[in-house]
Amino acid sequence: SQTIHQWPATLVQPVGSPLSLECTVEGTSNPNLYWYRQAAGRGLQLLFYSVGIGQISSEVPQNLSASRPQDRQFILSSKKLLLSDSGFYLCAWSPDRRSTYGYTFGSGTRLTVV
Amino acid sequence: ELKVEQNPLFLSMQEGKNYTIYCNYSTTSDRLYWYRQDPGKSLESLFVLLSNGAVKQEGRLMASLDTKARLSTLHITAAVHDLSATYFCAVLPTSGTYKYIFGTGTRLKVLA
Numbered sequence: 001s002q003t004i005h006q007w008p009a010t011l012v013q014p015v016g017s018p019l020s021l022e023c024t025v026e027g028t029s030n031p032n033l034y035w036y037r038q039a040a041g042r043g044l045q046l047l048f049y050s051v052g053i054g055q056i057s058s059e060v061p062q063n064l065s066a067s068r069p070q071d072r073q074f075i076l077s078s079k080k081l082l083l084s085d086s087g088f089y090l091c092a093w094s095p096d097r098r099s100t101y102g103y104t105f106g107s108g109t110r111l112t113v114v
Numbered sequence: 115e116l117k118v119e120q121n122p123l124f125l126s127m128q129e130g131k132n133y134t135i136y137c138n139y140s141t142t143s144d145r146l147y148w149y150r151q152d153p154g155k156s157l158e159s160l161f162v163l164l165s166n167g168a169v170k171q172e173g174r175l176m177a178s179l180d181t182k183a184r185l186s187t188l189h190i191t192a193a194v195h196d197l198s199a200t201y202f203c204a205v206l207p208t209s210g211t212y213k214y215i216f217g218t219g220t221r222l223k224v225l226a
Contacts, residue, residue: 044216102147108156
């Protein structure tokens with residue numbers, strides 16, 4: 001069966017520090033991968049998605065970047081964090097565009113920038 | 115602009131009561147997904163609706179899809195406290211995009 005792992009679960013970082021969040025999927029190949037951010041009490045904002053190794057689509061101009069160095073690995077990074085980067089970061093995957101199962105989400109990373 | 119609107123945004127209801135959450139979307143789509151999010155947790159899949167007229171039921175929740183009206187409903191029957199959560203609908207446009215469009219979410223609180 002397929003599983004998605006996301007870490008760390010919580011992170012407190014000072015303003016101006018770098019960031020690296022990692023997401024991996026097991027039990028499948030060539031998944032579509034997504035990074036979402038959720039501000040406290042708010043909806044989901046799509047940040048990046050990837051349909052293959054090295055293929056990254058960015059949805060909003062921001063302080064963040066994403067990479068997909070391996071088929072089932074998706075990394076969210078920042079060189080210098082801002083206070084506004086605080087939030088709940090969710091990685092998700094789907095087997096294909098029109099998956100009958102929709103997205104499966106990771107457990108999330110709660111980032112607090114201080 | 116693609117929009118997915120949920121109503122209501124907040125819902126406080128008594129245990130044992132029935133209520134419906136609405137999800138309206140502005141784009142052409144033939145599939146819609148419902149998710150549940152508990153406070154501080156990630157999203158878990160509830161229902162996948164893949165065609166016009168699709169109806170799915172799980173326990174006290176029933177979801178339906180009307181693609182012609184661009185409307186999905188999530189009906190709660192005889193609510194219990196354990197259903198307290200935030201519910202999101204998400205639409206996959208038929209335009210070829212890989213991106214699901216999520217609704218704003220409905221925060222449900224069931225009072226004992």
